Amino acid sequence: MGVGGVGSARERTDNDGSGPPGTAGVANEERLPIHAEGKLIHKITPNPDSEGEYRYERTFKSPDLAERYGDPTFTYETISVPKEQVREEVRNGERSTYVQRTQQVIGTAQEQRNAEREIWNKKPEGGVQPQHIPPLDGNVPLYHYKKESDAEDMQNRGAPLNVAWETEDSQSIKNHMENGNGGGRWLPASPITAIIRQNRYVNLPDGGTKSNDTHVMRWVPNALCTTKQYHIRLYDVPFDDIKAVGQAHRDPCDHGKIPFLDANFKLDKAREAVVGFWGDGHSNINHESTDIGNTSNKFGSHSGTWAYFDED
Template sequence: MVDDNNFADGNRTRRGLLRTTGGTLAALIGCAGIGAAASDDDGDGDDVGPTTAEATVIKRFRPSDDDEHFYLEKRAISPTFKRRFGGPVLTYEPEPVPREAIPEKYTDPDRPFTRQYRDELVVGTLEDHLEAEKPAETDGTDEVRTQTQYYDGPKYVYESASGAEDQDIYERTGPINVAWGTSVDKTASQLQSYMENRDWQEHWTMPGSGSRYILYDGQAQAQDEHIYKEIYYTRQWHIRVYDVSVDSSTDSIQVIGNAHRDPLDHNLIGDDPWYFNDARDEAMNDWESWNRSSEYVFGGGTRWETHDGNVGVIYE
């Protein structure tokens, strides 16, 4: 099944484009409930670290000409965006949505439809998020680690975007919650093959998955592989995995991942929980059945209701 991110050109680094619109867009802003005072909030743009903003998210779906996809046109609106990024409206590039994920009432016959909801978004430039992920500063002396368990790798995954004045913007979308030690001795690609041979396989009816990025070595890095396990034809476990080299109290880490449960529409239409803990534990339990060990190490990032902040480290 084709990855959504590869729909146009097969380039795994192709990103969903997010632009900051500085125009009036009066009708759009009005329907989101943002008044004139918001447009006067210019700010100085000198804040450091990502911005947490209450936003109105508007998703419009329209049929494509190929009878296989709809296209998602998405906007997020908040006065905070104007202060930080130069305009109150963030507009995503149209994204293909497989037809099987669209509710039947909109496909017989095909017709456009809109979803609108409020959401709390954590957005910022690469530098903003790097600031948030870096270890706490010390007093200049060598840091002495006092905790018995630790994980020093990337903490989150991000959706990539572009904002006002063409600066890169990233939205935090999930935690890193599973990792494989060097003692397992497998790259992300080798993990995918190993797990596919042990019933971690996607169902043919599930739409493909887009890319998410980690911050590693000061750069944004897309997933190296997707690993899936069918639950039912409308649900699956899904892990985006990334090759890294980082430390933990359990083992040096070779691969990290964001494990979650996908609904059929990948939440492009709905708003189901991602079940981060359950997906992580599904992977850990299977690896233990394959004669490996695992343990929880606290990694932080507990803003999601279905994530307890722990990274499940799998090792020999």
């Protein structure tokens, strides 16, 4: 979430080509989202309506947003979190606000769809390509999004997706990974690690938007940390040959200590952990790897590679 460059969004994307895939400058006519630079403001305050909880509010302010959309402020959904997941200096009353200089990919829902289509059209050539994945095409969502609270057509691009299943829906994936032949290996260590389950959203090609259907987590044993875990957000999608897609990442040790800043979510490592479960004799499902190219300088641990799971 740190600053990745200098200059305006127009300079970063139009002049030097360093913007994320599927973005363009502030004045672009391609109807693509912009890579806006500005300040991300985190505000954490006690919830007056619920003892032991805090309200976590975030806003992103950018002159690039003002130039493109006429409003410099993007407001995220407010969430409530238990006091255990708030940084100690906030609980002690020493601090309530954090400000970061950062960049965000923000645009209308249609601009985000256009961006995903552009990325599909530029899918890398010469990479590892499965021989039998006709369904993994431009219908499949590439990212999930953080949704603005009061204008549903504006979205902030979140993490890239990296896993897909041919025949398993989200609930069957969850059931198998938690209770199947794996013997419940994919479970959080305690309820506290699973409390902050923020919704994310994917865009569907028919114009619809849907939130994640379920979560799967697996605690990573660590002598110094009880909150490190793998986490998959799963989405059922309405395609003939794809039942579900997911976003797999590894939560860092301080995950849940609001706000978590500059975290490395190790997306490729998490994808391989998912592959390890399904390929370790726990099912009759095979996996293939395919290079999609939905990379992100904000999530540098994702190479653009997906795992695609199909039956024998």
